[in-house]
Amino acid sequence: MASVGKANTFWNRLLQLSSDSGVSLQAQLRQQLVSAILARQLPEGSALPSSRELAATLGIARNTVILAFQQLVEERFLETKPRRGYFVVEQLPSAAKPGSAQARAIGAAAPEDAGEGIPDWGARLPDMTGRRAIVKPTEWQNYPYPFIYGQFDPALFPTADWHRRLARMLAHGAGRAGDPRLGFGPDRPR
Structure with a gap:
């Protein structure tokens, strides 16, 4: 039971969410997880707690955690392993290496939370040029x-x-x- 308490303390210290900040809890969680990954506080390959466990630890809705995790999977910071959970990817995307301009941009608050509520889609959508093309039959x-x-x-x-x-x-x-x-x-x- 002592290890569970230590784990909860770790996540509470690592992730400081505030409902008064003007930024959604999901955006805060995503931003702080990216920052922790880039700062190597969450090393490559390390396991994250389940969405239910992290939501209970942080006192937020489970869907908030699930949506943040899913976004980080899409951005290739996290990966899922069937029946095991979410893990920090073994190899971070090259654009997300610590200190790069894109890493700083990715760690920023979600674009729709900044400014006048109008999303900055150029900053929000990932660059797809590095992705593998879909192979499909001609017909x-x-x-x-x-x-x-x-x-x-x-x-x-x-x-x-x-x-x-x-x-x-x-x-x-x-x-x-x-x-x-x-x-x-x-x-x-x-």
């Missing part, structure tokens, strides 16, 4: 079940309408989730 759309990640059926998605709405929304500086001009939210056209 993938003609397959009865084209299960290819990242692809959609253009016959089922209103691409032209989406482009028009997106351009109009961006031209007017909107950017909040649930914006009716994007077709989301309570005023959604039928």
